[in-house]
Structures are given as C-alpha cells and as structure tokens.
Amino acid sequence: MNWLLEKVMENVCISYMSADENKQQAMQNVHSHPEATQEKLIISNECQWKPWKPARSQIRGCVRRARRAMLSLAQLEWYCYIALGVLTALMSFIMDLTVAKVLRAHQWLYSRLEGNALLQFLCWTLYPACMCALSASFSHSTCPQSAGSGLPEMRTIISGVQMPDYLSLSNLFAKFVGMICTLSAGSTVFLGKVGPFVHLSHMVGAYLHRMYVSASGQNKRRTQGEMLVVASGVGVASCFGAPISGVLFSIEVTGSHYSVRDYCPCFFATVCGALTFRLLAVCSGEHETVQALFKTRFPNELPYQLPELLMFALLGLLCGAVSCVYLFSHRWILRFVKTNKFISRFIATETTLYSAVLAFLLALVTFPHFAGCYMASKLTMKQLLFSLLENIQWNSISHNATVIQESHHFSQEWSPPGISVYQTLGCFILIKIWLLVLACTLPLPAGYFMPVFVFGAALGRFQGEVLAYLFPDGISSVNVINPGGYALVGAGAFAGAVTHTLSPALCALEMTGQSTHLIPILIATLISNALSRLRNQPSFYDGISLVKKLPHLPSLLRACPKLSSIQIRQFVVPVGSVLQRGERALAVQHILESSMETDFPVVDTLESPTLLGTVTRAHLQAFLLEDQNQVSCRCLEDTCPIQPVRLQLSTEMTVKQTHCIMSVVREHRLFVTEKGKLRGVITWSEMKKMIEVLAKEV
C-alpha cells in the first residue's frame, strides 16, 4: 500500500515541481546520482509552471527515505503481496457490506407488504429478476468475459496459457459490480462469491504484477505465475477469513507441480488477506475481536461419540453419491444450453432477458406463500448456513415451546407451523439441487461454491436430525447427537466432492473457528471425493473447462487419461526464420525485416539443419552494421556469438511431459530436434493449439 502511495505521490511531486527548485536540486544531485538526475532534469523542464516548491521537495524527500527504509526491510514483491491481500479483503468486505444492506432493505420491504399477497409476490419475484438482469446486462456490456465463475479460466491461465481478456481492469470492474448485483438477488437465485472472488483477486494480482515489473524490471512471465498462484490463495482467504484453506486451494488449483517457492508468499498474503477481512469486521462493529465468520458453539469436551464416526463416513458416501447426480446434471444442462440452437441463440442475443426470466422462475418456486415455505426461502445465504450449523436439535424445538425462545430465531424458519423439520429439509434438498443446476446457466458473474456448501450442510443436517430422532439419547447414551456437527461435515464433504478438492474440509473448520470435527470432516471428505472421482468423472470446474473447450490440459487428462500418451510429433510446427552458420548479411537483413522475433535459431546448413544455438536480434543488427562499415566478407558465425540451446525435446515427448516441463522451467519456447536436426519449435501458443486439438477428441 505504502509503495503504491509513494509511486502516486512521487508522480504528483514531479508534475507539480517548479523549474527553478528542480534545477537547483538537480545540480546538487548530479554528482551523487548522475544517471537518475539526468532523467529528472528532462522531466523537470516539462513542468516549470508548478507551485508549492518547498512542500513538494519535502514530501519527495520523505517518500524517498520511506522507500529506501521499506526496501531495506523487505523486497518489493512482499509489499505487492501485502497490497494484494489488503485490497482483495477490502473488496470482499465492501461487497459483503453492500449486499447485506441491499438484502436487509428487500427483507424490510417484503415484511412491510405483509397482508397483500400480490404486492409481496411482485416484490419477491421482480426484485431478484431486476438484480439478475442488471448484473447480466452490466457485465455483458462492460466485459463479456466477466460472466460465470472465472475459476476454470484462471486455472487455464495458471497452467501457462495466456488469456489476456480475463485479467483486464475492465473485467475487474464488471465482475465486481456484477457480483454485487448477483449476490443482492439473495438466496432465491442461490449463488455465491468464491469463484469470482478468486478471479477478482487474480485481476488485482495481475495489475500489481504489472506495476511490480515496471518498477523492478523483472522477467514478466516468470513472476506472473507466482503472483497468480498467490492470488488464488488470497481469493479464498479473504472471502472467508480462512488463510490455511487458501494455501491448500492454491496448491489444488495448480496443474501438475506446485513450486515450493510460492508457499511462503502464499501463506503471507493469505494471512494478510484474512487478517484484513476480519479486522474490517471488527472495525465495522460486527464482531468484538478477530474471529471466525460463521462461529459455532459446539461442545468442546465431547463433540461426538466414537460410533458416530461410522455415521460421518456414511454421510461422506451420501454426499459423494448426491454429488455424482449433481455433477452429471450440471454437465448435461451446460451441454444442452450450448447445443440447443434456440436457447443458445436466445442467451447470446437476449442475455438480460434470459437472466431476468430465469431469476423470475426461480423466485416463483421459492415464493414463501408457495413452495418457499417448505424450504426456508426467507433466509439469506449466510442465515441459511448459520441456521444449519446450530448445535441445537430442531426436532426438540418443534415439540418444546420454551426452547424456541432460547434458540436462534433463524431455526424457526425451518419448522414453520404444521410442517416438520424433516419435510422442510427434505424439500430443500430435493428442490434446491435442480434450482441450482438451472441457476448455473445464468450468464452473469456468480460463484457456485457457496450454494454447494450450503446444500451439503442441509444434507448433513438432514442426516443429523434423522439420527437425533432415531437415537434421542445419543448413540451410546453418553451425550445427545449434535446435528450441527453433521451439517458442518456434510458441507465440507459435499463441496469437496463437487470440486474434487480437499480444501473445503479445512475451509469449513476455519469458517466456524472450531476444530472439534477435524477427523470426521476429513474422513467424510475423503470418502465423498473417492466416490465422485470414480470412472474419471470430471469435477465441477473440469466439467466447465471441457464444455467450454478451454485449453486446460490437466482437466482433459483427468477426463481422458489415454490422452497422456499422445506425442508432440504431429503438432510440431517448423521454425519460421532459421539462420545458417555461414549466412551472409543480405540474408540476415531479409530475415530481420520479415520476422519480429527477438532471437533466431542457427543451424549448420538448411539441408542438414543441426541446431547450433540461437543468436539475438541485437547481435544480428550489430553484424549488419559492421558489415556495412567494413564491407567485409565475414559470415554470421565469425561475428555473432551463438548461445547454446539449454533444453531440447524430441518429437517422441508426450504433450503432457512437454506441458509439465514448460510450466516448471517457465520457458517460453523449446526447440524440437530429431537426431540433432532442428524439426520445429514449441511455444505456449503451439501448446494452446495442441490442447485445443486434444479437447476436440474428448
């Protein structure tokens, strides 16, 4: 933050500086820093008219001293990580605050219309329809790439493929505003913010990285990967204030090899993000101290009995099975939307109308006077999760009037008069899964992790409540069953199964601030993951990657393992501009004019193209210059230093191996040789084409 401030202030100083003072100082400095001062002299001549000399020079001196002190403390990139964490957390907090206010306004309006069913119906249905329409139209008009979660695209970028539109500032703006609208639509459309938030964090990271590169002059490509991996962790951490699951997520989001170098920066940035997010909650008066987002009050002494571990394992199986159904339906509807001509054309041309109509339909189903009363539809996403994680048995509430007042008021929504909690939970599970599948087709910025998480909590709660009914005194008669624990375990296990990751388990623990259910949640998540990964079934994000045909190799290989043996032979393209060792000036000039490359491969002769190395454009230009001056007859080999090629591949390499080496070594270009002869070149653009060809085969 300070660094950014300092850059901005230095610019301000320079632009407002008068010529006299500037020259005077320049003359003083010229002996100590001759190069830097020359630059400043040039700048100062342009801004002779600017006022407030002494103040500006003082500020500039302070800024310079502060900058020196900061850089002596830590390297520039660490300030970038701090800025990344703080900015992302700030965005997350602002988003949460705005959404909470809008939702409260909607709830207030709805409650004031009590008694007039028609007005209530209009308020209930038109409000999310308008919000979704606004979100879709805004994001679509500002940056069409901002629709959806953004996480599949981010995984693709992290794996090495460039997709510049997805990291632009216009996308950041569109996604941020779009997300606020989407979330303001409430639990009716049942969408979350994690995926888009990771995307937002990536965009902030990419922007900071551009500033870092311009300030430090580091290799752009090499450091961008690091920043994006760190940003993935920060996205999750500042969404939930959960630093460690952020770190685990950043490992899972990496394709094949996680660079251990990124581990410490990632930890550091996630802690910055999580701390800022939680501190902002304290500053806004939401919490008294830095604490968990969805704080639970499970008993610490004996959170569960030993035989309940079996029940948790069973819950893992249940979550795994339901996740298979959900993933299948999700892929089916994505394919249907893409292949059905009418719908795909309708979405493409009438994005806003489609969003509004679908949001209206979803709101229709969840209208509290209709099916909504069976699924606690009045609660927001946060309230839903809070209520599901309560450690009191709802079963006992409905029979015992005194307990109602003690318990949290959200749980009353789950047992409205005349309806049992089993009916509401059952309805919620049976209806919400299809509504969620439908909501996934909405062409607006939206996350799909949180709804899945809440749905898993409902699954777990249902099993917990059923067990509490079957064993009212607990399984081994020592302590009663806590359905909140089952909800927690279910949430982690279902979210893990849908995304084929394990970090949701830890995320659930960090969100609740209690680690009493560590072992049960890990067991359930591992079991549900095992079930949902059977027969190479793609995960939620893999499914989107496959349907969208994104050039993301790991998801392709998971879906179709036999692709991993495909060799690069058929994809290798010949090198455009090749020089011979004995090349003369004329040919070199022709090649320099016809190509924009910065370095060129040199071979023995074009007939027997044994790869000797590369020469840079600068050396070639020097060669041409020398040739013009001396009118000598020297050839390329005599004048230009030929740099050896560090790494050569053969055409027998598989696409998978090549991808792995390119991402690990972070090389932009690798030469392909066969028996020493140059056959072609592989760059990331060829790699992208290869993966796109493979994607068509799946």
Place this chain on the structure above:
Amino acid sequence: MNWLLEKVMENVCISYMSADENKQQAMQNVHSHPEATQEKLIISNECQWKPWKPARSQIRGCVRRARRAMLSLAQLEWYCYIALGVLTALMSFIMDLTVAKVLRAHQWLYSRLEGNALLQFLCWTLYPACMCALSASFSHSTCPQSAGSGLPEMRTIISGVQMPDYLSLSNLFAKFVGMICTLSAGSTVFLGKVGPFVHLSHMVGAYLHRMYVSASGQNKRRTQGEMLVVASGVGVASCFGAPISGVLFSIEVTGSHYSVRDYCPCFFATVCGALTFRLLAVCSGEHETVQALFKTRFPNELPYQLPELLMFALLGLLCGAVSCVYLFSHRWILRFVKTNKFISRFIATETTLYSAVLAFLLALVTFPHFAGCYMASKLTMKQLLFSLLENIQWNSISHNATVIQESHHFSQEWSPPGISVYQTLGCFILIKIWLLVLACTLPLPAGYFMPVFVFGAALGRFQGEVLAYLFPDGISSVNVINPGGYALVGAGAFAGAVTHTLSPALCALEMTGQSTHLIPILIATLISNALSRLRNQPSFYDGISLVKKLPHLPSLLRACPKLSSIQIRQFVVPVGSVLQRGERALAVQHILESSMETDFPVVDTLESPTLLGTVTRAHLQAFLLEDQNQVSCRCLEDTCPIQPVRLQLSTEMTVKQTHCIMSVVREHRLFVTEKGKLRGVITWSEMKKMIEVLAKEV
C-alpha cells in the same frame, strides 16, 4: 493391512498345499489362467507332503476372492497408504505407551527415595545416563546411520539422491528401540521424537514400496518418490494425530516442486495415521473419544483482545531473535564437535561413554535439589507442554491458595515455595537453551522438534505472564490475559523459526484441538520466520545438512544463493560406452561385455558424435544373434531400432535447473549435447558428486 495379511496367507497356503489337490485344481485352472497355473504347478511339486487339503484350498479361495474384491474397490497403492498410516501410528502409540510406563516407574522410584538426597541424586542422574548409553550403544552397534534425527538425510533422499543405508530394516529396528531408550531418559536430556519418527515412517514406506513394486511391477524409482513424500506427512500426522500439518510438512520437505499428484494420497495416508493414533488412545482408555493430544480449554467467546495482536507480533519478533541465537550456537557446536580432534575421536570411538557422560552432566544441572527446582525439571516433556498451555494465570496461583487446588497440579512445579513463576520461567529459558544445544551433540536417535516446541511455549508463557502482571485486568479491560494462548503462539512461532517452516503453526493448533488462536499464531510464525531467514541463515536441518556435507541441493542454494548460477559444464562426464551408427557385431559384443548398462547411446561417428538416440541391450543381443546365424554384413543401424532421446540438455544448464528437471521428470539419466554433439551424461550419481563438490565451496 489386509493386503499384507493376504500375501502372507497366500504364501502359507501354497507352502502347505499337498500335491494331489494342487494338481487337480491346476488342471481345472489351466485353461483359464495358463501362465499363472504353470507357476503354481512348479511350486506345488515342491510341497507334496503338506497336510489339511480342503481347509487350505478353502482359505486360498477366500483370499483370492477378497483380493479381487479389494482391487476392484481401489488400486493396490491405496492399501499401501492405509498400511503405512496404520503401521506408523501403531509404532508411535507403542513408543508413547512404553515411554510413559518407564517414566512413571522412574518418577515413582524417585518419590519413594524422598528424604535420602544421595540416593535421589543417583536415581536422578544415573537413570538417564544409562538410558542414553543404552540407546547410543544399541543404535550404534545395530546401524550407525540410525543416530540423530534422520530428517536431513530423508530430505536428501526425497530430493532424488539415493542413500540406501538410511532406508534399511536394520535401521528401522535400531531407530525404534533407540528412540524408546532416548525418550525414556525423560525431560532431563530434553529430546523429542518427531524427526526420527518421520524417518521411521520413511523406512516403513520404503519397505511397503518394495512389496508394492514386487506385487505390481511398477517403475521403482518413479513410485518411490511418491511413497516417501506421503511417508513424511504420515510421520508428523501419527506423532501428534495432526493430519493437515502432516500434509503441509510433506510440501515443505520437498525440494523445489511438489507434485500435486501426491496431494490426495498424502491427505489420505495422514488421515489414516492420525485416526489410528487417536483411536488407539481411545482403545487404551486414555481418552473418551477421538480428540486432540494436548487438549486446551481456552475461552471460545473472546480468546484475546484486538490490541493483543500487537503483543503476539512482538512475541514473533522475540521468538525469531532467540531462534537466531539458538541456530548459531547449534551450528557452532556441531562444527566444534566435528573439527575438534579430541572430541570427534572420543565420540567416534567411545560413543556410549560420551552419551552417558553428557546425559549425566545434563541430569546434574537439572537435579531438583540443585538448579532443577528453578526449571520444573520433575515434569516430563508432555507434562511440561500441558502445564505451559494451561489457561489460568500462574501469577494468581502463587498469591491465592484456593486457586491452587482448582488448577492443574503440574503448574505447582512452576511456582515452588519461595520462588516466583517469573524466576522459574526465566531460569528455564536461560538454562535449557544451552542444555538443548549440548544435547544436540548426543550420537543417538533423537528428535529436536519437540524440545524446541516446548522451549517456544516457555518463551510465550513468560511473555504472557509478564503481560498478565502488567495488565491484571486485561489490556482493554474486557477480559483478562490468557498466558496459555501466548505459550501456544510462542511454541508455533519458535518451532517455525528454528526449522524455517510454517507447518508448526498449524501443528500447534491441531495438537490442542482449538483454533481460537489461528490468526495470532500465523502472524507470529510469519514474523519469526522472516527474522530467522535474514541473510540466508540456514535452518536447523539445513545447518545439519551443511555440516554433514549431505548432497542436498536446496539447503546449499539457500545458504549460498550464488551457487544457483553454476553451470553443469565442468561436471559433465563423458559417456562410457558409445555406439556408432555403422557399428559392426564385434565392437558391439565388446561393448556389451565391458558394460552393465541397459541401454547405450548411438552417435553418428566417434569423430562427429551427433547423438542419434539409444538402443537397448536386448536389441543389441538380438543383433549379435542374427549376425552369428546369418553371417551377414549388416551394421547396427540396419537391424536395431534407435529410440530417440526425449530430452537433451546443454552444458550451459545450471546445476539447479538440471536438478529441478531430473526431479520433476523423474528421469534417471539425461544426455548433455553441444551443437548436437554428445558431450556426456548426467545421472543421479553425477548429480550427487556435483552437489558434493558445491558443498565444499560453501
């Protein structure tokens, strides 16, 4: 486990099978599984005398069905991971149980000698001296490589270098028994079990891996790396029942790139290990349900006030500074012991005597009637940690007699009559650090993580108690200060700073079963890590690697970053046996006889050795055979298929890059070319030599 049982049982079945029954069944099977049956026929002929035909055949059938069912459920390696987790946890539990019993016996004996100071002195000093002598002599005579932590060597093996002695079964046995003796010496010698336990887990993993390779026929080298990474996590997880810090540790222990493929197996195995460890504690009646090892009872509602975050950051700084002192002293004493001729010869020849004398000296200092009364020396390591993590203020105990009875009795050891807790904690911190530095020179199997962890807890407790004294009503007068929280944060931060890792922070949380102090512990650990990593100071394990001159590249590069630009040019060795494309049978025969390689590089001619590819030994033998039969004049190129070389390096590659590529691609051998000409070869043994040469330069 089941799989192992099944293998053993199948062997038993086969060996006890009579010839008749065997032949009969063999005839039935011969059509369905001709190859497998032939093998069994051979076996069965050898064991015609064996009784109980029908029972054996039934058992064998059951085993076969069970095996088929298990393999249809999951692949063989997952059973290996289960076995790894369960076996390691079992070993950990047995070790803990034995040590606890021996320590209790010693405490009982010491208390029975109350009144006779001389006998108490002898009991106090001779007992640990004997135990250390036993540990040193047993481990030294059985397997000298079992001394020390074993973790630096394991990191070297994981990075790719082979050190077979460190994974042998004799080492496993020596280390296990030696560890029991070392830990039985109690808190007097102040040593732990984590490092050796990770080593033990590696040895179990390597053994299971050998069985897996023989059963499945997989590539040995490729899968061993996976198993060892998983085993690192399991070692930590089954020591503390902490699965997630096990996973983080397995990432930190990896050199440069962590394969995301290992992530799920690692999670799975660590959960198996942690669950078994905790279940065994329940089965033994130690706990009522599956719960944390050092369960704390910190308040959940308001664990700390916001301004205390600054104090935690200060604690991080303190831990970082003390860790620098400790690391410097540790490296100094290691170098001194190695370079001082008398001591190094004494340790080498009189291992047992040295251990006994040093343990005696350590016991002398900690004798309760001497300095021991100032440092709670009567408590075992576990009791020390339990007492330090108590959430009651000790300061209030010493003034208020009624609180004493309510509080845990361990804390009384910290405030003996007439001595304040500040004095005892101060003495503990000032004396124990030097005793620990001395104890690190003991040539016996021992861990150094737990003592560092306890020491950090004491540091944190000291700061907590001082703050509690300065602010008796809490910093912001809402709730009182909890010194136990400071102890927890100090433990994580100090252990993290000493080892340059972040997993101890999570380990502390998992060990206590409460995540109330998640943010403070992460902040303190990051700060202490930053401080202890200043100026490329090596970590505890890096220091051992450097002093022992282990071929571990990452620790070398961390200690001396300029080594990362050293190229492989000077280390490349010429290839021993090279074939020319036009090679005749006689020369091929000569090369085959003189070398044991399985494949050989083929070049154009020896004068211009353009690398064409490799041929396998089998193809060369076929070529010789054909040549003998046909008396033809065909050359090598006409007959043998030349496999292209997938990856070629140039001599310009740096050692770091080469190491990274070899570990990521898991290639055993890479050819080095220059302008297409073969210059040499790099295998892991060359890599080991390179690193050893570099190590001499540090």
